[in-house]
Amino acid sequence: MAGVTGRLVRGWCPRAVRRLSLLLTSILQCLSFTFLPVAKFTQPFSSLQVPAQLHMSKTAMGASQKDFESAMNQVKLLEKDPGNEVKLKLYALYKQATEGPCSTPKPGVFDLINKAKWDAWNALGNLPKETARQNYVDLVSGLSSSSDSSSQVKPEADREQAGYETLVMTSEDGITKIMLNRPTKMNALTTQMYQEIMLALEAASKDDSTITVLTGNGSYFSSGNDLTNFTHISPDEIEEKARRGAILLRDFVGCFIDFPKPLVAAVNGPAVGISVTILRLFDLVYASDRATFHTPFSHLGQTPEGCSSYTFPKLMGPGKAAEMLIFGKKLTAAEACAQGLVTEVFPDSTFQKEVWTRLKAYSKLPRNALRISKQMIRNHEKEKLHATNAEESRILQERWLSDECMNAIMNFLSRKAKM
Numbered sequence: 192m193a194g195v196t197g198r199l200v201r202g203w204c205p206r207a208v209r210r211l212s213l214l215l216t217s218i219l220q221c222l223s224f225t226f227l228p229v230a231k232f233t234q235p236f237s238s239l240q241v242p243a244q245l246h247m248s249k250t251a252m253g254a255s256q257k258d259f260e261s262a263m264n265q266v267k268l269l270e271k272d273p274g275n276e277v278k279l280k281l282y283a284l285y286k287q288a289t290e291g292p293c294s295t296p297k298p299g300v301f302d303l304i305n306k307a308k309w310d311a312w313n314a315l316g317n318l319p320k321e322t323a324r325q326n327y328v329d330l331v332s333g334l335s336s337s338s339d340s341s342s343q344v345k346p347e348a349d350r351e352q353a354g355y356e357t358l359v360m361t362s363e364d365g366i367t368k369i370m371l372n373r374p375t376k377m378n379a380l381t382t383q384m385y386q387e388i389m390l391a392l393e394a395a396s397k398d399d400s401t402i403t404v405l406t407g408n409g410s411y412f413s414s415g416n417d418l419t420n421f422t423h424i425s426p427d428e429i430e431e432k433a434r435r436g437a438i439l440l441r442d443f444v445g446c447f448i449d450f451p452k453p454l455v456a457a458v459n460g461p462a463v464g465i466s467v468t469i470l471r472l473f474d475l476v477y478a479s480d481r482a483t484f485h486t487p488f489s490h491l492g493q494t495p496e497g498c499s500s501y502t503f504p505k506l507m508g509p510g511k512a513a514e515m516l517i518f519g520k521k522l523t524a525a526e527a528c529a530q531g532l533v534t535e536v537f538p539d540s541t542f543q544k545e546v547w548t549r550l551k552a553y554s555k556l557p558r559n560a561l562r563i564s565k566q567m568i569r570n571h572e573k574e575k576l577h578a579t580n581a582e583e584s585r586i587l588q589e590r591w592l593s594d595e596c597m598n599a600i601m602n603f604l605s606r607k608a609k610m
């Protein structure tokens with residue numbers, strides 16, 4: 192070590208050489224931690240919805256306390272992460288089996304993880320302790336056998352994360368991919384989808400991957416907010432629904448503002464509304480030349496979100512931002528690239544191959560350096576972004592109650608009937 196340092200700094204004074212040597216040694220020590228194997232996770236697990244068959248199974252026989260304890264030990268030995276939904280199920284059943292029905296206060300909306308756990312437990316209602324215990328044992332036994340068989344066929348690196356209904360989440364080659372998966376609805380974002388994306392981002396922020404990618408399945412990246420989110424609401428529910436929508440929007444965009452690792456959008460096709468505005472919160476935006484970028488807020492009686500009222504004028508100047516955000520001008524991928532919203536455009540025929548080859552190469556770069564550099568670039572404006580997000584959400588909450596907005600949504604929903 193001292194020899195290497197000595198060669199590097201020939202001609203420097205001995206004190207400087209000693210300091211540099213110490214510095215390099217400590218850097219090497221720090222780096223060695225990065226290469227330690229990731230510890231097997233043995234945390235108590237948890238659940239969201241418990242399938243009907245679990246509620247009913249073997250309740251007559253009932254699992255013994257010994258079976259239950261042995262199932263708890265088996266959980267710690269699982270080699271494969273069973274995914275958030277199953278973990279929530281296990282958590283809820285465990286709590287129900289040991290403490291009975293949920294009676295603790297509901298965590299605040301920003302406490303995402305504890306709220307999801309509370310919701311899962313609370314959803315079990317008055318399920319008897321014995322049934323919960325049996326269901327826990329059944330669930331663990333199913334997991335143990337599926338993890339035995341899956342380990343024979345699937346490589347460690349290419350496992351699809353279970354537990355998402357509207358997304359496909361995979362981790363491979365240091366890249367976690369979150370794919371929006373409602374291709375027949377152009378990946379329009381339902382309330383469930385916003386929530387699953389937040390959970391997926393939370394999981395991706397903590398997993399071993401270097402890079403996280405958001406993309407869409409099918410011909411669209413996303414057609415933005417699902418306009419049916421605004422339907423089936425009785426008049427006395429409207430205000431409460433708008434209030435909850437604004438909280439959901441603020442939490443959703445907040446997850447992108449705070450995401451700690453390099454975040455990439457692989458825009459495989461047209462993008463509309465919120466799927467366009469959040470792009471400025473990504474570190475790289477790769478687009479197919481078939482993609483378009485459309486924010487028809489005024490047409491819908493709505494106003495900008497995703498921090499675009501701040502980021503777009505800053506990025507492209509107030510005039511170009513006004514064309515998009517006020518007048519709903521749709522940009523081609525080349526135009527969006529010229530405005531700095533897109534990093535690079537690829538021919539649609541080679542989009543997937545070129546993007547993934549590029550990202551696989553990037554994912555081999557030192558993970559911590561990438562993460563720290565991202566945070567250095569982003570931290571300057573985090574506070575401003577959160578303030579903008581809160582303000583945009585507040586204004587949209589009012590807009591959703593306006594006649595302009597309701598009429599525009601009715602027009603969209605009735606257009607098929609008119610054809």
Ligand SMILES: CCCC/C=C/CC(=O)SCCNC(=O)CCNC(=O)[C@H](O)C(C)(C)COP(=O)(O)OP(=O)(O)OC[C@H]1O[C@@H](n2cnc3c(N)ncnc32)[C@H](O)[C@@H]1OP(=O)(O)O
Nearest residue numbers: 375376377379414415416417418419436439440463464465
């Ligand atoms: C709580 C947070 C709130 C955040 C707020 C965000 C604001 C926004 O995101 S504003 C943007 C809202 N999105 C739109 O205005 C797009 C609406 N959709 C369309 O204009 C068109 O569907 C399309 C241009 C995206 C595609 O047109 P195309 O003719 O090719 O296909 P369609 O037959 O229209 O679509 C197929 C299928 O998908 C349904 N669908 C598509 N997008 C949406 C959507 N955003 N909301 C609800 N449903 C959507 C469409 O109705 C069709 O369904 P059916 O086959 O069942 O009729």
